[in-house]
Amino acid sequence: MMRATAFATVIALAGCDEAVPDHLRIPGGNARLGARIVAERDCGVCHVIPGLRGARGRVGPSLAGFGARGYVAGVLPNNPDNLLWWLQDPPAVAPGTAMPDLGLRQEEARHVAAFLYGLR
Numbered sequence: 001m002m003r004a005t006a007f008a009t010v011i012a013l014a015g016c017d018e019a020v021p022d023h024l025r026i027p028g029g030n031a032r033l034g035a036r037i038v039a040e041r042d043c044g045v046c047h048v049i050p051g052l053r054g055a056r057g058r059v060g061p062s063l064a065g066f067g068a069r070g071y072v073a074g075v076l077p078n079n080p081d082n083l084l085w086w087l088q089d090p091p092a093v094a095p096g097t098a099m100p101d102l103g104l105r106q107e108e109a110r111h112v113a114a115f116l117y118g119l120r
């Protein structure tokens with residue numbers, strides 16, 4: 001009995017999506033693809049990103065536990081719509097921000113958002 005429970009817990013942790021609360025789920029977002037995009041776009045140059053090798057940037061805030069953050073960039077309540085907006089056009093959300101528009105397409109932003117909400 002004990003053993004079965006422990007095993008179920010491991011499975012839940014392994015599938016990132018299982019750990020994401022319903023209100024932070026991104027329709028069409030795939031956290032695995034998101035991780036790849038985040039690596040390719042070098043987000044780690046500016047951010048600490050748990051689990052991503054070399055992602056130790058200090059220009060922007062650490063993205064650890066991002067789902068628990070109350071606001072996106074301190075200006076928008078942290079929810080899927082606002083995060084997607086931010087990822088696609090940071091300067092429009094926070095004029096003067098040091099985070100550049102990285103040219104993420106809508107679909108890419110969805111994957112990246114799913115990845116970010118799965119971060120511990």
Ligand code: HEC
Pocket residue numbers: 038041042043044045046047059060061062063066069071072073074087094097098099100102112116
């Ligand atoms: C040139 C540096 C730079 C790069 C590259 C960059 N960011 Fe940022 N990012 C920032 C800065 C600076 C902030 C803080 C913005 C603010 O508060 O105005 C930020 C904020 C954020 C936030 C909001 C964090 C919070 O706690 O509010 C997220 C999410 C984010 N970035 C994700 C990404 C992702 C994903 C990428 C790659 C696609 C990326 N960033 C690339 C500099 C960068």
